[in-house]
Amino acid sequence: MASNSNEKVIKAFEAMKVFGYSEKVVKPVLRNLLKVYNKNWELIEDESYSVLLESIIDSEESKERKKSLSEDEAEENEPPPKRSRFYSEGNHLSPAKHVASPSADTHTSELQPSGKQKMAEFTTKSYETEDVEMKPFSLLNHYQRKGKKWSSSEASPVSEEDIDTEVLSDDDMQGPCTLSPYLNLTKKGDTSRSYPAVIPKRRLAYNSSLEEPNIMDSADASNKGALVEYDVCETVPLNVSSSDNPPVFDVPLVVVPSGIETKDLVCLNSEHLGTEGNGENAADSSQLDIASSPKGEVKISFVYKPYLSSRFCPPSLDAVLKRIEEKYMKSYGFAQPGFSLLRLMENLCECYLTAGTKARTANEPSAGIEPQKLHPVCVRYDAANHELHLASDITSGSFKLSNFIKVLPHIPKFLASGNRDIMCYLVDFNDTRINGSEKGNTNKVLKLLASSTMNNSLVVQNEHSSRRLPNSAFLIEDISNGQEELQISLINEFSHVLPVFTYIPKNVIFQNAYVKFLLARISDDNCCSNCTGNCLSQDIPCACAGETGGEFAYTAGGLLKEKFLESCISMIREPQKHGLVYCQDCPLERSKNNSMSGPCKGHLVRKFIKECWHKCGCSRGCGNRVVQRGIAAPLQIFMTADGKGWGLRALEDLPRGAFVCEYVGEIVTNTELYERNTQTADERHTYPVLLDADWGSEVVLKDEEALCLDATYYGNVARFINHRCYEGNLIEIPVEVETPDHHYYHVAFFTVRKVNALEELTWDYGIDFNDHSHPVKAFKCCCGSKFCRDIRR
């Protein structure tokens, strides 16, 4: 450790030597920086020690100024000039390069309302105190005097520990330091030296230590309960280059009348503060909403104290977010294209809502979330200490903004991995891990975060398969990872959390489903072993057309025949014309517990297509093999604008009757689906499709024969197709390929009309929005159809 530090120190010396600075000059500055950056060498070494270099320059300049001041025999009470280098000269590095902590970065000062201009104004007005003067602010409070004075002439190498634990002399105080946000105030006439580095502004606060309301003009302890007038000072960058310079701060300062304890000041509400400042109601302006869940149930806001600075006016949120994204995401090596902090916070709210809701209703400790640990993640930024507080429980703990920022890049991965433990960790920051001995132990927290992502399968964006588009949207070129004939892209325009599932191009049995592809089970009536070439071009349709009434369902061009398509549409849209079929012993009802089960509610009558398969003599190019050849149109997943989540669209126009894709998922029994549903009761999106097209024709269907497809964890592109009441542009048709019985079949989507490129693909899930016991969970429908069946809409 020591030798490593030594090496770093030596390297720093060497780097500065290039600029002509001796070890003697560098040492004290480096020592300060190490202290301020909490020995974080990365920050010091960053950009070829630019922070160190700048701090040395500052230090040298302030020494120069000090020297010239004493030469000129400047009056002791005369305030020294401002650090004009920062504010009026065209300095290429911003003052924030020198700020006290990594969290107090460039954006802090640059976000001041008028930047350099304001500072110019500030310089001229800074002595315009009306009736008060301020005592000099003692910088020494912030350095603990212990141990021997570190001498810059001591021999190097110097270890980091040496540098860090050494005590600075007054002269050594240069570079950034942390300052108390409070100054004392004295009455006019006090002869003590004054550094009026701030523009006081009259504000009122309630002196809670006092009892009787009374307007006081001085800090008279007898004025209990008084509204005291105090001065709010300018917010300026925290950077002190010398004890002789006027202190400048990047923390809001409150000048408190002497005798009034700052702890006794409480923030007044709008009625006390009036509409001063921005012309806005003070209470209103003390909260800035940043992000919220889609319907606003959960939100993240900045809450700030309006009285802290007369010049503080809420900056543009966009500007703040942009700066944080640029600065921290890059600094911490997180450069996911299209990343948006705002989107992240929205996702955080959404995730918080989902996780919280689940924990309450399903009451599942196994979900890894202990309900009592959840607090609203409402963030209050404590500008004075650069801390983010979870507003729900400010008293129980806080964590440093810098730590939060370090964690931030990891949050999307967690959200993307579907790992709800993220909520626990955030809450744990608040409750335990950041408190006490582990406060600030970001590494530990990160390790915990990392370990819980280990076993999650997620759609991975790798360098080869993803790229940033000109509008900063992010494109995953093929979410199927080459498993489909065509690439299936995903466009992420607003850094939404990516879907989490494993892509499979074909259905896979989960466990108990009875599905066997046996050639022996396919009778001669169920195949066309004598056919050759293309069955569609034969004069007499073969046995495989038997299922569709002796006529193939497909045209030579691979589209559905009009007549067949029409009758399928009619069966779905006008079930009353065709009648429903009712099971004697409905698997859906059977899987419920006895008290809830009832008679079969009926199933739609369906027309099946039967495709030629392995036992048939025709070629693979046979026109009666459409669905089994897979996706033929370029498809893209995108985020819908109307609250349905991700959706699917084609990138080319599709004609009526075209096959788009089949619904692929795990083949589960109805009982297995029921169990899954009870475990994931309040998931926002659900992905089951019942294979119930023939349930009504069987007297009693065994559990392992009553099947469903569940694309929640394993599925294909069809899992993104959203619902539209009646007017979906797709229709689902059962297609028999490998098995002659209708227990298992493929669910294939065909267009019911011409669909334009980029138009969202939708189908009618057939949901009864009033049936809350159906395994395909109803949702609040946003289909936008004028025939929408969801009356809650």
Ligand SMILES: C[S@@+](CC[C@H](N)C(=O)[O-])C[C@H]1O[C@@H](n2cnc3c(N)ncnc32)[C@H](O)[C@@H]1O
């Ligand atoms: C098969 S998924 C469709 C893909 C889903 N949108 C996603 O982001 O993964 C079905 C879920 O999408 C949402 N959804 C589908 N159609 C919807 C609609 N018309 N209105 C609102 N939500 C819809 C519901 O949450 C539903 O449970």
